[in-house]
Amino acid sequence: KNQVEQSPQSLIILEGKNCTLQCNYTVSPFSNLRWYKQDTGRGPVSLTIMTFSENTKSNGRYTATLDADTKQSSLHITASQLSDSASYICVVSAANAGKSTFGDGTTLTVKP
């Protein structure tokens, strides 16, 4: 069964600090991995997408990494801001599949 596991479940950091969120998956055959940001009461918004051949992708202060051999990804947030407080969801898609597998997300709280 395709699965996506995220850690930690929740995280609290001070404004300006960096943090790293983890994602492990068992989806096969692998097609791509996305990180989404979901603000409270809103739908998820895509931050990055990586395919098998990519091992890093940046979007502003967000940098995602992918190790397809160990089936692990991380999302690093630099110089956190209060607006970064949200749930970050890892989503993995299998090749030739219409649907994707979502993780349960990491809830990040940035405090002043």
Next chain:
Amino acid sequence: GAGVSQSPRYKVAKRGQDVALRCDPISGHVSLFWYQQALGQGPEFLTYFQNEAQLDKSGLPSDRFFAERPEGSVSTLKIQRTQQEDSAVYLCASSTGTGGSYEQYFGPGTRLTVT
């Protein structure tokens, strides 16, 4: 350009009532997905359409759940005889194609509370 819209945003139903949730995708998007998201969890796949064809409904939890997209645009998710375990946020997403390589654009969701 308008994004994905969903209505109503909030719905309270008494147990046993039927509900209908509407999704207006981005114009021209051929694929439309429905997800159920429980509090503190990620979205769980329910079903998806390519144009008007429902290609996968394997995530629908019971035969009380029914989705349609008759003209390949607006979609409705209907839940009959609602139960308390149906309480969740129902998310709709659309994309320009089918498959994980196409970005899904999500609506704000409908929060359903069954009392």
